[in-house]
Amino acid sequence: MPDILFVKPTLPRAGALVLPLAEGFTLSGLAKEADEATGGAIARGLEAAGFKGRKGQSCTLWAPGGHLSRVVAVGLGAAPEERGAEAAGGAAWPLVSGEPEAMVAAEGLNAALAAALAFGARLRSYRFDRYRTKESAEDKPKLVRLTVASTEPEAARAAHAPLSAVADGVFLARDLVSEPPNVLFPEEMAERCRKLEKLGVEVEILGPKALKELGFGALLGVAQGSAREPRVVVMQWKGASKAGKGDGNGKAGPVAFIGKGVTFDTGGISIKPAAGMEDMKFDMAGAGAVIGAMAALAGRRAKVDAVGLVGLVENMPSGTAQRPGDVVKSLSGQTVEVINTDAEGRLVLADVLWYARERFRPRFMVDLATLTGAIIVALGHEHAGLFSNDDDLAQKLAAAGTAVGEALWRMPLGEAYDKALKSDIADMKNVGGRPGGSVTAAQFIQRFIDTREGPMPWAHLDIAGTAWATKDSATVPKGATAFGVRLLDRLVAEHYEG
Amino acid sequence: MRLRLRTHLGPKAAARPRLLPWRADHPPPLPDMPFTPGTARWREGVAIAPGPEWRQAGAAAVAVLPEGTRHAVLDARALRPEEAVAMAMGALLQAPRGFRLDLWHRGEDALAPLCRDARAVLKGVLLARRLTAAPGNALTPKIFARRLRRLERHGIGVQVLGRRRLRAAGFGALLAVGEGSANPPRLVVLRWRGRIAAPPLVLVGKGITFDTGGLCLKPAAGMEAMRADMAGAAACAGAMLALALRDSPAPVAAVLPLAENALGAAAYRPGDIITTLSGLTVEVVDTDAEGRLVLADALTYAVRAFRPEAVVDLATLTGAVVTALGHHRAGLFGNDAPLAAALCAAGEAVGERLWPLPIGAAHRRDLESGIADLRQCASGRLQPDACHAAAFLSAFLGGSPPAWAHLDIAGMAEEPADRPPGAAPAPGGFGVRLLDALVASRFEDPHRR
Known part of the structure; x- marks a missing residue:
C-alpha cells in the first residue's frame, strides 16, 4: 500500500508525473512547467494520442524529456466530481505503479477532489500476494509513495485522513475475503476482529458454549457438520457516547450492521457441484464488509454508536452434519424445517439478527450476505439486491450506494412471497423454491426481525453478485471487492453523525 | 361468462x-x-x-x-x-x-357505463385466455392470424404479413426463428384509430405459438406449458378488443410477431448470424432465446411504421425473471420513467403487479459479439438473462427511441401451484387489464400534451 503525501507543487526531478485533466483542458501549473521543460513534448504527445480528458480516458507518454521517465494523463470528464476524481486516481495507479516515485499534479483540483483522487489510487493499489512465493521483484509494484501536489496541501491532507481510514477498512475486508478457507475459519476470523480493539472497538467473541446457552439453534445447526467451531463476534464502536453525545444518538440506540460469515460453504449434505466451489471462500463477504465498515468508522473516529455482529460458521458435510429434513429451533423460538442445507446463510442471520435486536435495541439494522444465486440471475453483477421494510432506510442506503459506486437495486417483499415458506411440520421451511428465490430468502430473514414492540427498520443486502469481481474496474482490482464497506460508512457519515 | x-x-x-x-x-x-x-x-x-x-x-x-x-x-x-x-x-x-x-x-345511473366497460375488458381477458390456452397444434401462426382477423368486426384494422412479404421487407430475425417449423411465421398488425389525432401507443407481443427451444431443445418435463409462449401477443390482442368494445378515444396499435420455434432440417443454429429488420446483425447463441429475436424485428417495425408516442412490449421472455420475481410480479424494464410509473400504477390498480428491474451498462457489455453487432444472449450459468434480454431489445428502437417499456411476463402466463386468492386463474390473460388501465390513465386525454 503506497504512502500518500500532499505537498506544495514543485516539479519532480525524476519518476512519473500524473496529469488529471478535464475536458477542454489547457496545461497549467506543474503540467505547463513540465511541458516547457520538455520542449512542448507533453502537449504534442497528448495531441498525438488523441487525449481529450474524457472520463475513463488515459494515456502514457514515455520519457518525454527533462528527467521524467513518463507522464500519465487521466481524464476527469466534463465537470470533475468526487467519483470522477476517484476513478482518475484508480486509472492512474496501474500506469505508474512500476515507478519508484510518482507525483500527481492536482493543483487544478480543490482539496476534496485531490483527496478523492489519492483515495482512488490507493483503493486500486490493493493486491493480495501473500501466497505468491516466487513472484519476481520486477512483477511487483515498485511505487511506495504517491505524492500529490496541491495548492492547499493541508486541506487536502485533512480531507484525505478519513478516506484513508475507509481505505484501511476496505483493505481489511478484501484481505478477509481473499484468504483461503483453510487459513480463515471462524475462530481465526474472530481473532482477526480482535485487531479492531486497537482502534477502540470493543470486541466480544461468543464461542459454541455461549451460543448453546443463549439458544442459537439455527446457527449451531449449520456449524455442526464442521470440525471448526462457530463464533459470533460482537463489535461495538461508541463514537457518539464517547464524544459526549450519548443523549442524542444513545437514546435512539446504535446503528447495527450484521454480516453473514460462512468461511467456506460446501453446501453441506445438499452439496454443491464441484465446478466453482472454490468461490465459496467468499461466502463470508457480508461479515467481511461489516468488519471492514467497523474498522473504517473507528479509524476515522466517527461520531456514532455502531454495533457490528457477524455469525461465523463453516458449512461442511459430515457424519455430524445437519440433514435435509432436520428441524432446528432458532434463538427467536421459531422452528425451521431445513429442506436444503445449502440455504444456510439465512439460518445464521436469523439468530444473529434476533440477538442484535434483543440486546441492542438498535435504531435500524442492515444485514449483508452473499445469500442467493438467484440475485445474480435477477440483477447480474452491477447491483446488489436491496430488500427493506422501511422506505426511508432503503432510500438512504440506495443513495449512499450510488455516491460511492456500490449500487443497490430495490427488490420486492410481500406476503405472497412469504407463503412459499410454509412448512407442514415446523413454523417455516428454510427455502421457498426457485421462483423469486432471493425474495423468499429475504422473507425468511424478515421473520426474524422482531417488530412486536414497534417498528424495526431493517434492510437486507444480497451481495452474492457483487462481492467478487472477475475484472478490474477503476477503483476495484479484480478479486474481493469489499462491497458494502464504503456504502455503510457513507450511510453513517451522511445521516447518523449529527 | x-x-x-x-x-x-x-x-x-x-x-x-x-x-x-x-x-x-x-x-x-x-x-x-x-x-x-x-x-x-x-x-x-x-x-x-x-x-x-x-x-x-x-x-x-x-x-x-x-x-x-x-x-x-x-x-x-x-x-x-x-x-x-x-x-x-x-x-x-x-x-x-x-x-x-x-x-x-x-x-x-353511473353503474351502466361502468358495467359496459367492465364487460369490454372481461371480453378482452377471455379472448387472451382462450388464445393462451389453445394447444400448439390448434394455434399455429396461420390459425392465430386467422382468429385475429375476426377482430375486424369490432372496428379494428387487421393486416397480416405472410412469409413472402416478410422476406421482401427484411424480417430476418422473425423468419430465422420460424424457419425450423412447417408452420411459417406471420406478422399481424392491429390498428384502433380512436378519436384523438396523436401518434399511437403501440403494443408489441411475443407470439411463439409453441416453443420447443429449437435445436437448443428444452427438457421434456414441462414442455407442454410452452403452448402459452404467445401469452404476450394474446394479451395485446385482448387489450385491443377491450379498447374497441369500450370505444376508447385513444389511438392504439399492436404489432404481433407469430412464429413456431420448432426444430427441423431448416432450423436456425447456434452460431448463425442473422441480419435483422433494423440492419443490425445478431450472433445466435441459444436458439431457445427466440423471443427477443422476433420482438427485435417487431419493435423495429413498430417504431418505423407508426412513429409512436410510446411502445410497450409484453413477452413470456425468460426463466430468469421467474427466478428474480417468482409468480407474483412481472419484470418491468424501459427507458422512460413516467411511462414506467404509469404502468406500475396501472398494475397496482388492477392487481397485475410489476416490479422494475435494471438495464445496466454491464448488461449491454455482456452482449458484445466478436463477429456480429451484438449477441443475442450470454452463455454460462447464473446469467441475468432477463436484464440481458431487455438490453438486447433496447438496441432495436432506432436512433431516437420512443418511450418504451418491456414487460417480462414469463412468471405470470401460467398458474403457479400456490395461486393466492385474487390472482387470475390459469391461463391468466395477464396484461389485458393492465394495458387497458394504462390507456385509460395516460392516453385518453386529448389535451395531454
Missing part, C-alpha cells in the same frame, strides 16, 4: 347463491360473523367483509361458493357503483367458464 344488472330480484333469482358484502360500519349479515377484511363464509349465500380491495373480495367470495355454482347474485345495494363493479369483476375473473353474475343494485 355474463354480467347483468338488476334492480330487483324475481323469486328464481332470489333463490340463487348470493354474494353479500358489507362494511365495518354496517351490521353483519350473519350475527356471529366478526368483521375481518377479506374473510368470506358460506351459509345461504356468501358474506364477505372486504378489505380495501373490492376485486379481491369478489375473488375470495367465488372461491367459497358451493361447488358447481353457475349463476349467482351479487347484492351490491350497499356499495358505491365503482366498488360494485370492481367486486363483480373480481368474481367473474375468478369464476369458472360460463359463470353468470347478476348485479343487484339500487338503480344508480
Whole structure:
C-alpha cells in the first residue's frame, strides 16, 4: 500500500508525473512547467494520442524529456466530481505503479477532489500476494509513495485522513475475503476482529458454549457438520457516547450492521457441484464488509454508536452434519424445517439478527450476505439486491450506494412471497423454491426481525453478485471487492453523525 | 361468462347463491360473523367483509361458493357503483367458464357505463385466455392470424404479413426463428384509430405459438406449458378488443410477431448470424432465446411504421425473471420513467403487479459479439438473462427511441401451484387489464400534451 503525501507543487526531478485533466483542458501549473521543460513534448504527445480528458480516458507518454521517465494523463470528464476524481486516481495507479516515485499534479483540483483522487489510487493499489512465493521483484509494484501536489496541501491532507481510514477498512475486508478457507475459519476470523480493539472497538467473541446457552439453534445447526467451531463476534464502536453525545444518538440506540460469515460453504449434505466451489471462500463477504465498515468508522473516529455482529460458521458435510429434513429451533423460538442445507446463510442471520435486536435495541439494522444465486440471475453483477421494510432506510442506503459506486437495486417483499415458506411440520421451511428465490430468502430473514414492540427498520443486502469481481474496474482490482464497506460508512457519515 | 344488472330480484333469482358484502360500519349479515377484511363464509349465500380491495373480495367470495355454482347474485345495494363493479369483476375473473353474475343494485345511473366497460375488458381477458390456452397444434401462426382477423368486426384494422412479404421487407430475425417449423411465421398488425389525432401507443407481443427451444431443445418435463409462449401477443390482442368494445378515444396499435420455434432440417443454429429488420446483425447463441429475436424485428417495425408516442412490449421472455420475481410480479424494464410509473400504477390498480428491474451498462457489455453487432444472449450459468434480454431489445428502437417499456411476463402466463386468492386463474390473460388501465390513465386525454 503506497504512502500518500500532499505537498506544495514543485516539479519532480525524476519518476512519473500524473496529469488529471478535464475536458477542454489547457496545461497549467506543474503540467505547463513540465511541458516547457520538455520542449512542448507533453502537449504534442497528448495531441498525438488523441487525449481529450474524457472520463475513463488515459494515456502514457514515455520519457518525454527533462528527467521524467513518463507522464500519465487521466481524464476527469466534463465537470470533475468526487467519483470522477476517484476513478482518475484508480486509472492512474496501474500506469505508474512500476515507478519508484510518482507525483500527481492536482493543483487544478480543490482539496476534496485531490483527496478523492489519492483515495482512488490507493483503493486500486490493493493486491493480495501473500501466497505468491516466487513472484519476481520486477512483477511487483515498485511505487511506495504517491505524492500529490496541491495548492492547499493541508486541506487536502485533512480531507484525505478519513478516506484513508475507509481505505484501511476496505483493505481489511478484501484481505478477509481473499484468504483461503483453510487459513480463515471462524475462530481465526474472530481473532482477526480482535485487531479492531486497537482502534477502540470493543470486541466480544461468543464461542459454541455461549451460543448453546443463549439458544442459537439455527446457527449451531449449520456449524455442526464442521470440525471448526462457530463464533459470533460482537463489535461495538461508541463514537457518539464517547464524544459526549450519548443523549442524542444513545437514546435512539446504535446503528447495527450484521454480516453473514460462512468461511467456506460446501453446501453441506445438499452439496454443491464441484465446478466453482472454490468461490465459496467468499461466502463470508457480508461479515467481511461489516468488519471492514467497523474498522473504517473507528479509524476515522466517527461520531456514532455502531454495533457490528457477524455469525461465523463453516458449512461442511459430515457424519455430524445437519440433514435435509432436520428441524432446528432458532434463538427467536421459531422452528425451521431445513429442506436444503445449502440455504444456510439465512439460518445464521436469523439468530444473529434476533440477538442484535434483543440486546441492542438498535435504531435500524442492515444485514449483508452473499445469500442467493438467484440475485445474480435477477440483477447480474452491477447491483446488489436491496430488500427493506422501511422506505426511508432503503432510500438512504440506495443513495449512499450510488455516491460511492456500490449500487443497490430495490427488490420486492410481500406476503405472497412469504407463503412459499410454509412448512407442514415446523413454523417455516428454510427455502421457498426457485421462483423469486432471493425474495423468499429475504422473507425468511424478515421473520426474524422482531417488530412486536414497534417498528424495526431493517434492510437486507444480497451481495452474492457483487462481492467478487472477475475484472478490474477503476477503483476495484479484480478479486474481493469489499462491497458494502464504503456504502455503510457513507450511510453513517451522511445521516447518523449529527 | 355474463354480467347483468338488476334492480330487483324475481323469486328464481332470489333463490340463487348470493354474494353479500358489507362494511365495518354496517351490521353483519350473519350475527356471529366478526368483521375481518377479506374473510368470506358460506351459509345461504356468501358474506364477505372486504378489505380495501373490492376485486379481491369478489375473488375470495367465488372461491367459497358451493361447488358447481353457475349463476349467482351479487347484492351490491350497499356499495358505491365503482366498488360494485370492481367486486363483480373480481368474481367473474375468478369464476369458472360460463359463470353468470347478476348485479343487484339500487338503480344508480353511473353503474351502466361502468358495467359496459367492465364487460369490454372481461371480453378482452377471455379472448387472451382462450388464445393462451389453445394447444400448439390448434394455434399455429396461420390459425392465430386467422382468429385475429375476426377482430375486424369490432372496428379494428387487421393486416397480416405472410412469409413472402416478410422476406421482401427484411424480417430476418422473425423468419430465422420460424424457419425450423412447417408452420411459417406471420406478422399481424392491429390498428384502433380512436378519436384523438396523436401518434399511437403501440403494443408489441411475443407470439411463439409453441416453443420447443429449437435445436437448443428444452427438457421434456414441462414442455407442454410452452403452448402459452404467445401469452404476450394474446394479451395485446385482448387489450385491443377491450379498447374497441369500450370505444376508447385513444389511438392504439399492436404489432404481433407469430412464429413456431420448432426444430427441423431448416432450423436456425447456434452460431448463425442473422441480419435483422433494423440492419443490425445478431450472433445466435441459444436458439431457445427466440423471443427477443422476433420482438427485435417487431419493435423495429413498430417504431418505423407508426412513429409512436410510446411502445410497450409484453413477452413470456425468460426463466430468469421467474427466478428474480417468482409468480407474483412481472419484470418491468424501459427507458422512460413516467411511462414506467404509469404502468406500475396501472398494475397496482388492477392487481397485475410489476416490479422494475435494471438495464445496466454491464448488461449491454455482456452482449458484445466478436463477429456480429451484438449477441443475442450470454452463455454460462447464473446469467441475468432477463436484464440481458431487455438490453438486447433496447438496441432495436432506432436512433431516437420512443418511450418504451418491456414487460417480462414469463412468471405470470401460467398458474403457479400456490395461486393466492385474487390472482387470475390459469391461463391468466395477464396484461389485458393492465394495458387497458394504462390507456385509460395516460392516453385518453386529448389535451395531454
